[in-house]
Amino acid sequence: MANQVEPRLIQPLYDELQKERFVTLATIDYETGGPNVSAISWVLAKDESTIYFSVDNRSRILENIAANNKVVINLIANESTYSIAGEAIIKEERLQDVPLKLALIEVSINEVRDVMFYGSKIVSEIQYDKTYDKRAAERLDKQVMDAMKKA
Template sequence: MVNQVEPRLIKPLFDELQKEKFVTLATIDHETGGPNVRAISWVLAKNDCIIYFAVDNRSKILENISRNNQVVINLIANESVYSIQGVAAIKVDRLPDVPLKLALVEVSINEVRDVMFYGSKIISEVQYDKTYDKKAAERLDRQVMEAMKKA
């Protein structure tokens, strides 16, 4: 069976990306030319062709994107693993109404590929816990997600 390839997000993936979600982001390292993978969680599907994510202004991710705008977002959802390939651009240097200096990055999707190996499915998705002040984390997460929705 050939893994499914789509030009945009399917509904279950779009729905998953309406809230904070653990994903990995692959960029091309501007110093080594090799792959660079980071875990991020402030991710939002603006529509079925655009994904936003927020990262600290000092993140190496931003320098990598400014040198090579090709990215891959790896998402575990819908009982599978998806590789979302696209072109990234810094949309906003500093998200308003957020206490941290976060940049907003827009990814225009080129391809969404189901990359789960044959004959299997995900039965448990990644869970994580914030290790700092829970109320502060919830407030910050809410501020970031609301700012991304307004962008």
């Protein structure tokens, strides 16, 4: 049986992308032309067809997107694994109301593909812990997510 493909986020995925969470981002490396995968957490579904994410404005991700705007976001949610393919633009080089120099990237979704291997499901969500000052991390995370929601 073929995996399901959608032109936009289904409701459970949209709901999962309303808060900070772990995802991986694949870009095309601007120097090597090969794949480049990064883990990010400041990600937000603006609507069913658009995802925002923020990264340090010195990140290699930005150089990669400038050279080739095709991206894939890998999301583990809804008991499965999803490949969200789209085209990225640098919406803001400096995200407002955030103390760090972060860029805001907008991804226009082309397809959402369930890529979980046949006959299986995810039984536990990925968890991570911030290893620096917990209060500072919570404050920064709130500032970034609020700024993305306003954008």
